[in-house]
Amino acid sequence: MTDELRSDLLEVFRSGVGASLPDPVFNALALRAFQRQFHENPVYGAYCRARGATPASVERWEEVPAVPTRAFKELPLVTGDLDEVERVFRTSGTSRGLQGRGSHHVADLQLYDEALLPNFKAHLLPDLERARILALVPDPQRVPESSLGYMVGRGMAAFGDGKGGFFLELEEGVNAEGFSGAVGRAVEDQVPVLLCGTAFAFVHLLDRSPDGGGLPHLPPGSRVMETGGFKGRSRTVSRDDLYGGLEGLVGVPASRIVNEYGMTELLSQFYEPVLLEGEAGAGASRGLRPPPWVRTRILDPVELTPVSPGEPGLLCHFDLANLRSVCHVLTEDLGEAVGEVDFRVLGRSPGAEPRGCSLATEELLRAHEERR
Amino acid sequence: MKRALDGWSLPGGAPGRGNAELGSAQAGGIADLVIRFPLLESAGTEELLARLHGAWQEVLWARRAEELPEVLGRVGNRFLDPEDSLRREALEWLPASARISPEMAREVLDGMARDWTPERLRLLLRSEFPDPSVLDAFRPADPAGRRMAVGPPVQLHLGSGNVPGVTTTSLIRGLMVKSAVLVKPGSGDLILPLLFRRGLEEEDEKLARALAVLYWPGGGPETEAMESGLLSGVRLVVVYGGDDTVATVGRRLAPGARLVAYPHRWSVAAVARELLSPEHRRRSAEAAARAVALFEQRGCVSPQAILVEEGGRGSAREWARELSYRLDELRETLPPPPSELREAAWVQQVRGAAALQASAGGGGELLEGPGVSWTVFYDPGPVRAEGCLGRTIRVHPVSELDGLISHLTPFLPQLQTVALEAPEGRRGELARLLARGGALRITTLEEMPWPPAWWRHDGAGPLAALIRWVDLEGEGPAGG
Numbered sequence: 001m002t003d004e005l006r007s008d009l010l011e012v013f014r015s016g017v018g019a020s021l022p023d024p025v026f027n028a029l030a031l032r033a034f035q036r037q038f039h040e041n042p043v044y045g046a047y048c049r050a051r052g053a054t055p056a057s058v059e060r061w062e063e064v065p066a067v068p069t070r071a072f073k074e075l076p077l078v079t080g081d082l083d084e085v086e087r088v089f090r091t092s093g094t095s096r097g098l099q100g101r102g103s104h105h106v107a108d109l110q111l112y113d114e115a116l117l118p119n120f121k122a123h124l125l126p127d128l129e130r131a132r133i134l135a136l137v138p139d140p141q142r143v144p145e146s147s148l149g150y151m152v153g154r155g156m157a158a159f160g161d162g163k164g165g166f167f168l169e170l171e172e173g174v175n176a177e178g179f180s181g182a183v184g185r186a187v188e189d190q191v192p193v194l195l196c197g198t199a200f201a202f203v204h205l206l207d208r209s210p211d212g213g214g215l216p217h218l219p220p221g222s223r224v225m226e227t228g229g230f231k232g233r234s235r236t237v238s239r240d241d242l243y244g245g246l247e248g249l250v251g252v253p254a255s256r257i258v259n260e261y262g263m264t265e266l267l268s269q270f271y272e273p274v275l276l277e278g279e280a281g282a283g284a285s286r287g288l289r290p291p292p293w294v295r296t297r298i299l300d301p302v303e304l305t306p307v308s309p310g311e312p313g314l315l316c317h318f319d320l321a322n323l324r325s326v327c328h329v330l331t332e333d334l335g336e337a338v339g340e341v342d343f344r345v346l347g348r349s350p351g352a353e354p355r356g357c358s359l360a361t362e363e364l365l366r367a368h369e370e371r372r
Numbered sequence: 373m374k375r376a377l378d379g380w381s382l383p384g385g386a387p388g389r390g391n392a393e394l395g396s397a398q399a400g401g402i403a404d405l406v407i408r409f410p411l412l413e414s415a416g417t418e419e420l421l422a423r424l425h426g427a428w429q430e431v432l433w434a435r436r437a438e439e440l441p442e443v444l445g446r447v448g449n450r451f452l453d454p455e456d457s458l459r460r461e462a463l464e465w466l467p468a469s470a471r472i473s474p475e476m477a478r479e480v481l482d483g484m485a486r487d488w489t490p491e492r493l494r495l496l497l498r499s500e501f502p503d504p505s506v507l508d509a510f511r512p513a514d515p516a517g518r519r520m521a522v523g524p525p526v527q528l529h530l531g532s533g534n535v536p537g538v539t540t541t542s543l544i545r546g547l548m549v550k551s552a553v554l555v556k557p558g559s560g561d562l563i564l565p566l567l568f569r570r571g572l573e574e575e576d577e578k579l580a581r582a583l584a585v586l587y588w589p590g591g592g593p594e595t596e597a598m599e600s601g602l603l604s605g606v607r608l609v610v611v612y613g614g615d616d617t618v619a620t621v622g623r624r625l626a627p628g629a630r631l632v633a634y635p636h637r638w639s640v641a642a643v644a645r646e647l648l649s650p651e652h653r654r655r656s657a658e659a660a661a662r663a664v665a666l667f668e669q670r671g672c673v674s675p676q677a678i679l680v681e682e683g684g685r686g687s688a689r690e691w692a693r694e695l696s697y698r699l700d701e702l703r704e705t706l707p708p709p710p711s712e713l714r715e716a717a718w719v720q721q722v723r724g725a726a727a728l729q730a731s732a733g734g735g736g737e738l739l740e741g742p743g744v745s746w747t748v749f750y751d752p753g754p755v756r757a758e759g760c761l762g763r764t765i766r767v768h769p770v771s772e773l774d775g776l777i778s779h780l781t782p783f784l785p786q787l788q789t790v791a792l793e794a795p796e797g798r799r800g801e802l803a804r805l806l807a808r809g810g811a812l813r814i815t816t817l818e819e820m821p822w823p824p825a826w827w828r829h830d831g832a833g834p835l836a837a838l839i840r841w842v843d844l845e846g847e848g849p850a851g852g
Contacts, residue, residue, distance in 0.1 A: 043728060044728070044731075045731075046731035046732070047727055047728050047731040049725075050727065050730070050731055062518055066724070067728060068720060068721040068722075068723075068724030068728075069721065070722065070724065070725040070727045071723040071724060071728045073725070074725050074728060075728070075729070075732055112749065122393045148420050162643050166602050301711065301713055301716035301717045301720060301744070302711050302716050302743045302744050303743070304720065312713060313713075314713075314717050314720065330720065330721070330724060332714075332717045332718065334713055334714065372696050
């Protein structure tokens, strides 16, 4: 039996991130996805009915009930047969994590691949067919549950030159020796490098090599993908300091460092269009860009209605790539709009201090910094 | 409009050469309040500690321990007197600085200051030192010799910011064992220690020299030197805070200095089936609603889960609904403060996840107030130590309270208060089970938010924790 909706979505993904998906087309796809999820994900269906939302009553994607990211910690959210789940991705957790780990049961890895690759290519390698990809993220062979590792692994398989690799060890942090050797070979080969890493890994690298550590600068044309999150495991560093440090360490200027924002609960990612749009995307107002098959809203946290332009609120995403789980996801992340479609994730409020006495206040609010 | 608050009140003014440089910090989560504080150089921190040390020698040694509840209590009384300027100023500042509603500010101040009166402080002193003169001189000890209780010259108290009043209680305890006290309140609990010190200056200027209140935002590079100088310059530090804070402070003390830590704690409530009939239900649900709402659930005494025993004349589900009615009433009488983004975000996550859980079957029921004012989740699932904020509470039906401890397993390592609502015949035995299982305080729902001045704070006497005993031997049997 052909799955028309899936075929239509693959076609949208294959059209790439430059294609536009006008609102009526997006809405129609979103409502079809909702219909499927309503009927084939019984728990979600009951949740929607309890909120008075059914395929018959919902006319706009914004009316489709969103599930909170926390729900991914409570139960498997699968649309279709649970037996068809191909991979379970889990959010990273720390020993102090209070709420367990979120799990995204993915029943259609091809849909995931086809959504992530054009986005990855467009934002990280818009000018190159292939690059040397060096990754300071979990190795998907060793940590198959990391969605970040999976994403970079797929990108490496599709667009790498075959000589890249992963240099993040589970316990020890960055494998500095291996990484240094790989950088040296890239310099010898004079091939542009795409260096992908978490802010945490980069800080670790910078801490180990305060004077550059003898690391040569990456060849011309190299670029960096930086994905946020310190996960309470490292000292936190301002973005300016981090990017300045990276420039000093590997010679890639901030204008070629692309911030990526993703979460285990969403199969699509968001990138700052700094390479895609050059100077225009690298200015002070840089924001994260959803691909055309995702719509992001900033919601008032009390009423769950859109905030006025420029106001901070909760990020809420409708991601068509989540067809086999739940598309509409309410996050705990605070953000604000940048222009019409882009958004910025807001950090914690400055001056926030430990609040003791009850465990709840301090730790609960910290928990959502652990994203994937 | 932004308001600025000077976050210090020090004996002899801000020390250091000339005027110390001023820093300022945004009060946590409060957009329109800025707190200024002096940045002390090392000479300044040394001078401050020396002044406090001097007050210990010159003022506190000359006082009898039994005098202290009187004078400290006179200051405490002023926070209860509607005509008094200390109370009026406290009520003016508390809503903005502690992010609570004016109604909550009154309730919290009344509850806290009730324990700062001469009567209550006398009871506290006597509950720990039946002969308080043991703080002044050697007294006969059982079975032989003599013994004296000595507080350190200077204590440093690091308060947390989420429950106003806690830091004032803490500094009073320090003074009562005749130590000078330097207190660093959290930003949300700054105003009461500042006012208390002012009151003390007015009541007893000399004694006020033994108390310093100094706010700074902890852990920043700007204040690192000042913080280190103070932490390493005292022999005893009292710290309230999360596990990380406690561990960090512990690592920075001078060798041999003592740490008295009040780390995170959980509290829960349990209601026996005999008390579920309609006539009892309303009372217990009303008290539970107040316990949930008070301090906006930021206190260690705030309930994190309520267990209700099935099999009575009413069900646990009915009790949960009754609780929701009472929480809704409190929106009027004890309103929550304006929502804070991250807290509201958290409540939405909990509600959504609970609704989905309920949709998955199993009989859960989500009850929620307008906006994010309150949330009750009737949850037949296992009890989880997840914490609650923003008047969010899980009610779990359990078949037998006799197995209470097994339900509370996730809370046990940090369990503090259990409000136990059970008929007298069962209460004693259940309490013994709880005591053996790790609870530190067993009380009623009504009393849950307000442990008395003399409670054994987290399992130990709050005054005894601050002193060392000195034995004087070689004088033959006591009373001989």
